[in-house]
Amino acid sequence: MMNKNNNVFLFGAGAMIDWGGPTTQELTERIRExxxxxxxxxxxxxxxxxxxxIKVYDKDDVNFETIINVIEELSVYYSEFKKGKESPSLLRSFINDLEFEKLFDYSIKGGKRKTNYKLQIPKGKDYDSARYAFNNENPKQFYLQHELSCLLTSIVNRISEYxxxxxxxxxxxxxxxISINFKKWISTLEKNNAIRMYSLNYDRIFKVLLNEVSINCFEGFEMNENESYSxxxxxxxxxILExxxxxxxxxxxxxxxxxxxNRxxxxxxxxxxxxxxxxxxxNSNISNIQIERGKPILVSNIITGFQKAQKSMIPPFKQMHFAFDRDCFKTNIIYIIGYSFSDEHINQCIKTALRHRKDLTLEIVDPSFIEKNLDQILNRTIFTYIENCSASPKILGNNKFTYYDNRVIVYTLKFCDYLKMKNNEEEL
Structure with missing residues (x-):
């Protein structure tokens, strides 16, 4: 029997701006440095x-994730198809004139690749965060994975600031x-609904805030905040599965x-x-696994770039993604807040649910939704799965629009203003 008392929430980067979360532009400038x-x-x-x-693409299409994706793809390109035999990756079997490695400034400590070697970065200088190549990584691949570790560390450092x-x-x-209004809004909804929150960000602020009002949320781990730092x-x-x-x-x-x-x-x-x-x-040992043979990927605590779908096959990413997919079918409403609809593996869950659940409603909060023509873009992608309805928007009030006979409701508001509105409506 379908449980219709689950409220599902999807939070993108825009949801965290008022708590001090970084914008895409800020992270792009940070990663460039x-x-x-x-x-x-x-x-x-x-x-x-x-x-x-940016010589080839529009600036709007290039950001920190694009940069990280290039490094990830180069890491695959310079890897070896079969570890231990030093056979080149499949791509390098066909393309052997890429001289990008001339930009790499590193050397192998001791001068020779051997079991459990270390890199010096830059050449001839010991690198404080150097790790041993426990899994026979190719030096160029290993260098690029050190680079990725450095960039991910910078992002985590920015997250820790807020x-x-x-x-x-x-x-x-x-x-x-905004914290008070968030706690009030969720507390009201939680009286009659299970709160199923999914975040594409790297913080746990909403979980912490709900603890303040005695709403316990399972995070996938049995956490105890009173335990020691370590x-x-x-x-x-x-x-997570059940x-x-x-x-x-x-x-x-x-x-x-x-x-x-990786003990x-x-x-x-x-x-x-x-x-x-x-x-x-x-601070962690570098670990890479192959979801697809010949395409090693770095295992990290956060995933960004364009390998999200592949990395989402690793536990617990895989199980949490499964839970989101299932929850999209087990709810009548999905609140989508500050999400740019740029992750296709996430979009696919929403598209499929819209196709098979005729009573599913999306409530989208994005101040630039109309300005960026997201309605037109989504009409050609995600909303095509809504059958027999007009795609033309109707204006319901200031900053409120509806599409497809109220199956999609859009608020062109900042999250802070949306929360005020919701709480005011509740008080009336």
Whole structure:
């Protein structure tokens, strides 16, 4: 029997702006200044990639995720198809004139590739965050994975600036107007509904705020905030798969508070754990696995770039994504807040639910939805699955629009203003 009392929430980057979360532009500028320098230059490799990209693509199409994707794809390109035999990747079997590696400024410590070698970055200088190549990584691939670790560490550091939280200290604006309004809104909904929250961000602010009003949300890990800084928590995969009615908060793209643990380095079977404090990728051993043969990917606590779909096959990303897919079918409403609809593996869940659930409603909150012509774009993609309805918008009031006979309702408001409106409506 279908449970119609689940409210599903999808939070994108725009939902966190009022709590101090970074914009895409800010992260792009930050990433351009991070990582390793190009050989014989003061320019960062990331900035070089950015400059090459905007020669071909519009600036609006190039951001921090685009830059990271280039590095990830180069990591695959320079990897080996079969580890231990030093056979080139499939791409390098056909393309062998790519000289991008001339930009790489590194050397192998000791001068020779061998089991458990380390890199020096830049050439001839020991690198504080250097890790051992426990899984026979190709040096160029390994260099690029060190670069990725550095960039992911920078992103986590930015998240910790506004989302650090521990039982004795917190950077979260607990008593700000928007925090109070968020707690009030969710508290009202939670009286009659299970709260199923999914975030594409790397913080856990909403989980922490709801703790303040005694609403417990399962995060996928049995957390205890009163434990020590160093305490680590295993993921409850079975509960993620089976639990359909509890209040939950899942980070679909990982969390700054997760950690990649690979204690058995010889087997290379990393496990994602959770902790009470932010975890920096540069402090972890580098682990890569192959979801598809010949295409190694870096296992990290947060996932960005364009390999999200592949990395979402790793536990607990896979199980949380499954839960989101299932929840889209088990609700009458999905609140979509501050999401740009740029992740196709997320869009596919929404599209499929719209196609098969004739009573499903989307409530979208995005101040620039009309300005960016998102309605026209989504009419050609996600909303095509809504049958027998007009795509023309109707204006219901200031900053409120409806499409497809009220199956899609759009508020062109900031999240803070939307929360005020919702709470005011409740009081009337």
């Amino acid at each position: 991070e990582g390793f320098k190009v050989s014989n230059s003061e320019q960062k490799l990331t900035d070089y990639i950015y400059e090459q990209l 989302a650090f939280h521990y039982c004795t200290f917190s950077e979260i604006k607990m008593d700000s107007e 305490q680590e928590f295993k993921c409850d995969i079975l509960r 639990d359909q009615n509890s209040n939950i908060f899942y980070n679909l793209h990982g969390s700054a508070f997760w950690k990649v643990d 058995n380095k010889r087997i290379n079977s990393p496990e994602i754990l959770s902790a009470n404090t932010p975890q920096f990728q540069g």
